[in-house]
Amino acid sequence: MSDLPPIVLYHYPYSPYARRVIWYLHLRNIPYVQCLQPPILPRPDLALLGIQYRRIPLLSIGRDIYLDTRLIIQKLETIPATAATGIRPPLSPPPGTPASLLTALLSDWTTGPAGLFTHAQALLPGSGLPLLQDKAFLRDRADWSNNPVTRAEAAALRPEAVLAVRQAVELLEGTVLADGRKWVLGGEGPGLGDIEAVWVVHWVVGLKGMVKEGEVEEARFPRVYAWVRRFQERMEALKRKVVAVGGEEARGVVAGSGRWEGEIGVDAGDPVVSFYGLKNGMRVKVWPTDSGSGHVDVGVLLGIDGTEVVWETGKGLRVHAPRQGFRVRPEVEEKASNL
Ligand SMILES: N[C@@H](CCC(=O)N[C@@H](CS)C(=O)NCC(=O)O)C(=O)O
Incomplete structure (x- = not known):
């Protein structure tokens, strides 16, 4: 995680959720490019990544794509300050306070x-x-x-x-x-x-x-x-000028980058994991529970813990969603018959 890979923010400017992330990036002087999205569906730039999730914003760091501003900010917080690039320190108060x-x-x-x-x-x-x-x-x-x-x-x-x-x-x-x-x-x-x-x-x-x-x-x-x-x-x-890239170029940046994060593994002690018998490599579906729930992502499970679920899309990219406000199930819910 020492060298910061390219960051792409998918958003449209008047989204109040996107603003949270933009403010964060500017406060810390973290370099990024933006891939501007239409305010309504379809969003072919996201289809290029193999993503069904319909909400804005999304952010990629290297080959890892993050959904939901809460997870996005949490991940950006792990980027350390660097004098050489002018990235300012993380914004969270010290733990334990x-x-x-x-x-x-x-x-x-x-x-x-x-x-x-x-x-x-x-x-x-x-x-x-x-x-x-x-x-x-x-x-x-x-x-x-x-x-x-x-x-x-x-x-x-x-x-x-x-x-x-x-x-x-x-x-x-x-x-x-x-x-x-x-x-x-x-x-x-x-x-x-x-x-x-x-x-x-x-x-x-x-x-x-x-x-x-x-x-x-x-x-x-x-x-x-x-x-x-x-x-x-x-x-x-x-405020500074941010370069805008088109969907194809953004996909190239994401797909051409190395992975930013290591594997988190599948936490066998997680109640949802044990209930459904989730395993690494299994096909899972993931969707948000509060809005946009009709847009369900399906992919291969790469990892899951109490913070996030990670899967590989049909386009070979890694997507991370927070556990809070999202549901994870096997693509085929055989276990449901045991209820
Ligand atoms: N919990 C999500 C909510 C995101 C959200 O609802 N964003 C609005 C934009 S302000 C949205 O997606 N609206 C519908 C759309 O643009 O497709 C987050 O924190 O990122």
Whole structure:
């Protein structure tokens, strides 16, 4: 893991999830190229990798491809700082500190399967954003959402979403930011805790029409607004030009790289592994449980532990998905008959 292989980020720019990873990469000055994706399916660039997963972003490090921003950031955290390349140190607080627990809880709070984002998305304005008028886009997002709602249902959910977001902002204002600090877990610069805490609030207050006059107002939450602005300014200052590559070129970069990680093996003590009798080399299917669940990946199991599952795609590439929020089963579920 000493020499950093090429990194490719598959995303589209206005994805709030992708922004988490972009901010991270820029904060640490980690070099990468981007492969820009259309906002709706199909995404042939991902088919070239043998991937069915439909959510954005994905990130490859060498020949290893990672799904889900939580796993992506966790893996990027293992890249050490290097003076020669100017890569800055990892952003996690030291293990064993309350700050490390808080960072993990903040991640779950905003990004976990029932996190703040799930409420905030109900604030997307039904009018004003051209994309949200586009029938093809709306059909696509009904496929992404495991629980698609009609316009009328969405309108009925909005007040609760306003409340959830307001409560979250209130919590930040009244706890970590109450003492006037610059960054949620202290320090001179934004840390991982800031990325985890800020991204949904940044999206809500930054996108016109998400909240209306008086719903989550600056006068009531001045410290949160100042922190979001401070974060935004820091990111603007770190912004640099990122090379964009097409799908074929990106595939060439991934397939032409060496493996970044070693084997993790199959953890025989894992309850899902023992229940289904999963073995190295077996064909498995993997899919996310919270959204985009209709897009199931099938491949050869290369490893599985409590953190991730790794498989080889039909195109010979290694894909890693987190265990939280993803399900793994044998491709053919013979064991189910024993229930
Ligand atoms: N838990 C996933 C969620 C990713 C996600 O839902 N991304 C949105 C983009 S903001 C998405 O994929 N939307 C549908 C799509 O672009 O296909 C993560 O952390 O990466």
